[in-house]
Amino acid sequence: MKRKVLLIYTGGTIGMEKNYETGSLQAFDFGNIFEKLPEMKLIECEVEVYPFKKPLDSSDMGPKEWKMIATHIGKEYENYDGFLILHGTDTMSYSASALSFMLKNLRKPVILTGSQLPIGDLRTDAKENLLTSLYYASLYDQDEAVIQEVAVYFEYKLLRGNRTLKYSAEFFDAYQSPNYPVLGQSGVHLNVEKDFLWRSKTDQPFTVDTHISQDVLFWRIFPGMHLNHFTEIPNMKVLVLQVFGSGTIFNTVQTKKILQALRKNGTEIVVISQCVSGGISFGKYTNSNIFREIGAISGNDITAESAITKAMHLLDNPNYEGSFAENFVKNLCGEVSEN
Structure with a gap:
């Protein structure tokens, strides 16, 4: 046949x-x-x-x-x-x-x-x-x-x-x-x-399930970047933040203050790596501890393309039980390695 x-x-x-x-x-x-x-x-x-x-x-x-x-x-x-x-x-x-x-x-x-x-x-x-x-x-x-x-x-x-x-x-x-x-x-x-x-x-x-929300922002950090740009974007529901290595970012008072303000305002922060291979490991280095402290979501070894579209699909999706964070860390269809 x-x-x-x-x-x-x-x-x-x-x-x-x-x-x-x-x-x-x-x-x-x-x-x-x-x-x-x-x-x-x-x-x-x-x-x-x-x-x-x-x-x-x-x-x-x-x-x-x-x-x-x-x-x-x-x-x-x-x-x-x-x-x-x-x-x-x-x-x-x-x-x-x-x-x-x-x-x-x-x-x-x-x-x-x-x-x-x-x-x-x-x-x-x-x-x-x-x-x-x-x-x-x-x-x-x-x-x-x-x-x-x-x-x-x-x-x-x-x-x-x-x-x-x-x-x-x-x-x-x-x-x-x-x-x-x-x-x-x-x-x-x-x-x-x-x-x-x-x-x-x-x-x-x-x-x-064709649910897609476009209230997702992707940002790649770089040395010398001013994070205060984040405070100029109203109603940002999800920030996919592409950081250094296994999950590090600038260890400054301003960094912590701005990221805490985003979380307090209800913004979900998904952290992914700029490295093509490997993934995020909160706590491996001191400069990654901030993400654990503010309740950021580890993207593990997910690609940027997959992290963005996954966030768009999960955000405000009534077809999922549980919180955005709980669902994002799950391996839904093979997009991320399981710990």
């Missing part, structure tokens, strides 16, 4: 081709993808295409589009065996992270991919990324999907979506998952590391 995959085209470089008269890149009609990429017909799955009416640069992708994608997957969940989302590369990790929180108790593959070069380019990476993503999106072991989470496939690697970050604007190997192993690799054989795959911890049915 052929598996059915819904291909959702949002835009991005992968859907571009060069106009050789002007030299500019332009979006092509993704409804004609089978003519552009006839190899798709050789894959042992049925593919249907759902394109956005207006293809978007990934810098224009945000909460509105995340909700659209999640809602459409929810609508078509029973009609397809897997889902493939074609997306621009610059914000793909944000979208993958957001979707991982929105698509609860997922039992089917949701794969995101894109490319560094347009699909019509002679040296493009788009064809391999698209074709292999289709394999992963349709990969089943008898009646059970092998991938049951939101993942990113790029340049021969399958990665957990909410663990990824884009680290190169130049190379085809553009994505990393620094704090979690690769889920699978494509070579002569299509490999999957089954021990690293996510499985829902509940037996509850699949649901879609």
